[in-house]
Amino acid sequence: MNRSGLNAVLMVSALVLGSLAIWQWRLRQVPPQEAPQRSDYILRDYELTTLNDAGAESFTVVGPYLQRDVGGKSLSLVQPRFSFPGSDGGRWQARSDSAWVSPGADEVHLLDKVLMVGPPSPAGLRTRFATERLTVLPDAEQARTEERVTVTQGDSILAGTGLRADMQAKRFQLLNDVKGRYAPRRP
DSSP: OOHHHHHHHHHHHHHHHHHHHHHHHHHHHSOOOOOOOOOSEEEEEEEEEEEOTTSSEEEEEEEEEEEEOTTTOOEEEESOEEEEEOTTSOEEEEEOSEEEEOTTSOOEEEEEEEEEEOOOOTTSOOEEEEEEEEEEETTTTEEEEEEEEEEEETTEEEEEEEEEEETTTTEEEEEEEEEEEOOOOOO
């Protein structure tokens, strides 16, 4: 075998061995697949009342499916209907396609097609918040979002991006891009 033939064989051998080494290295870089984790428990067609540190009701939730996540002790819910007690005896009602509750139940994240309705005012009007995501802090009686929100009270409609709501005082603040249509009060 002449020198150029030997060089060609060595070059091909080096390419094959290099490719094989890279292929083996890439196989080791793929993380092993984890076994699917099971939840601590699953509830179907449930009603759950959560108490705060003082033993008073923080919120009540009803729904078709609840799952407690492994390790984190948070809750994942499907189509929940929440009821948050107000300090004046009224109740805030909320529903969404899904929700997440923090391990200490001090945060409720309502996700996808959220509708929250406040207790009636002395005039009998209810305030409604419609958005895609809403975080409720039940013990602080506050709600907030950074998403687009439509607020309806009677025939008046406000829309804006970002919301801060004080559920106890029944006041809210829209943060950006606010547009509104105010209807006169009915006698």
